[in-house]
Amino acid sequence: EAQVTQNPRYLITVTGKKLTVTCSQNMNHEYMSWYRQDPGLGLRQIYYSMNVEVTDKGDVPEGYKVSRKEKRNFPLILESPSPNQTSLYFCASSLSFGRGTEAFFGQGTRLTVV
Amino acid sequence: DQQVKQNSPSLSVQEGRISILNCDYTNSMFDYFLWYKKYPAEGPTFLISISSIKDKNEDGRFTVFLNKSAKHLSLHIVPSQPGDSAVYFCAASGVVLGGKLTFGQGTILTVHP
Numbered sequence: 536e537a538q539v540t541q542n543p544r545y546l547i548t549v550t551g552k553k554l555t556v557t558c559s560q561n562m563n564h565e566y567m568s569w570y571r572q573d574p575g576l577g578l579r580q581i582y583y584s585m586n587v588e589v590t591d592k593g594d595v596p597e598g599y600k601v602s603r604k605e606k607r608n609f610p611l612i613l614e615s616p617s618p619n620q621t622s623l624y625f626c627a628s629s630l631s632f633g634r635g636t637e638a639f640f641g642q643g644t645r646l647t648v649v
Numbered sequence: 650d651q652q653v654k655q656n657s658p659s660l661s662v663q664e665g666r667i668s669i670l671n672c673d674y675t676n677s678m679f680d681y682f683l684w685y686k687k688y689p690a691e692g693p694t695f696l697i698s699i700s701s702i703k704d705k706n707e708d709g710r711f712t713v714f715l716n717k718s719a720k721h722l723s724l725h726i727v728p729s730q731p732g733d734s735a736v737y738f739c740a741a742s743g744v745v746l747g748g749k750l751t752f753g754q755g756t757i758l759t760v761h762p
Contacts, residue, residue: 577653577754578738578750580749580750591747593749637698640685640692640694641692642692
């Protein structure tokens with residue numbers, strides 16, 4: 536089954552404790568990205584990757600890091616989480632970028648930073 | 650700077666009637682528009698899309714209309730069903746913008762039996 540898998544689904548952590556949210560896709564997609572969803576703001580892109588070892592900032596990259604060492608994996612790293620990073624996070628992948636290529640989303644990770 | 654706006658946070662309709670969800674955008678470089686549907690505790694799923702060279706695209710009960718001069722698009726669902734109750738996100742992309750998706754704030758649709 537074609538899917539994007541995120542882990543964990545739920546996470547409560549304390550300010551400053553480094554964490555990683557994993558994302559994996561099994562569709563051999565080149566393009567992967569991370570979004571956060573906040574009330575009244577919709578989905579905002581954090582980082583994206585057009586291929587292995589190619590990553591770039593989205594609209595709200597501050598406080599986040601990513602890496603793309605393999606095509607299927609695109610982890611999101613919070614080196615020193617803060618309460619304003621409490622949000623619902625989604626990883627997405629697509630075959631390519633542009634021309635409205637359909638993006639497939641993971642089920643989401645609800646992060647709470649206290 | 651919200652380049653894609655969904656000004657109605659919520660919409661309530663009766664089963665069998667038409668649901669119309671609206672979306673406005675400001676960036677003329679957008680050349681593709683998509684609608685995503687999201688149920689609670691799930692990720693968004695693709696619903697329907699339209700290229701900027703078209704003004705209408707239909708898929709079953711779902712039709713998207715694009716008015717480029719007004720920078721406005723709408724999603725029509727006819728007839729609406731209770732299972733359509735979800736959050737609907739409008740999104741836009743442009744090749745010259747790197748192809749990334751820019752989303753609106755979302756509209757919560759509730760279809761009453």
